[in-house]
Amino acid sequence: MSTGPVITLVRGDITDQQVDAIVNAANSSLLGGGGVDGAIHRRGGKAILDDCRRLRAAHYGKGLPTGQAVATTAGELHADHVIHTVGPVYSATEDRSELLASCYRESLRVAGELGARSVAFPAISTGIYGWPMDDGARIAVRTVRASAPASVTDVRFVLFDKAAYGEFEAALAARP
Known part of the structure; x- marks a missing residue:
């Protein structure tokens, strides 16, 4: 019986991770942006943007x-793949938690299709x-498990x- 992946917390820069796949909290354009998205595009170089442009043109x-x-x-990242996912904008009046869970679920599905064994996620x-x-930490940990x-x-x-590390630490310690 599978017990699921080993889940670890790392405080640092996702672009430094040596994993099979790094998940990018992308914007829908796939053409880079700020935060994690911008850091991944800057550090990974032109090849990521070129692939994103091909995806935009084709699908x-x-x-x-x-x-x-x-x-x-x-x-140029220390990974084989970047998995781009677009998270929802938070709303206090509309429950979008299923969309956030879908980001993690779909990223894991793609990772599985790629044969990735190790995946690094940001706090989408x-x-x-x-x-x-x-809440983001709770949804992330629950969905990955x-x-x-x-x-x-x-x-x-x-x-x-x-602060983010502390919230994920609490979510990881909580049992479903």
Whole structure:
């Protein structure tokens, strides 16, 4: 019986991770932006942007829909792939938690299709998209525990600051 992946927390820069796949909290254009998205594009180099442009031209002319995921090369990152996913913008009046869970679920599905064993996630939607960190951490951990394919054995949540790390630590300690 599978017990799921080993989930670890890392405080630092996701672009420093040596994994099979790094998940990018992308914007729907797939053409780079701020935060994690901008850092991945800057550090990974032109090859990532070139792949994203090909995806836009071939399949995602209107952009990648929220909650979906797609892979590109990782360029100069220490990974084989970048899995781009578009998180929802937080709303206090509309429950979008299923869309956030879908980001993690779909990224793991793509990772499984790629044969990735190790995946590094940021805290999707908790930056400029305004998702409360405690709820974002709870959704992330719960979804990864429930959705990781057997081939994915190592999941890392790479968190930029102490506060985010603390919220993910609490979510990881809580049992479903």
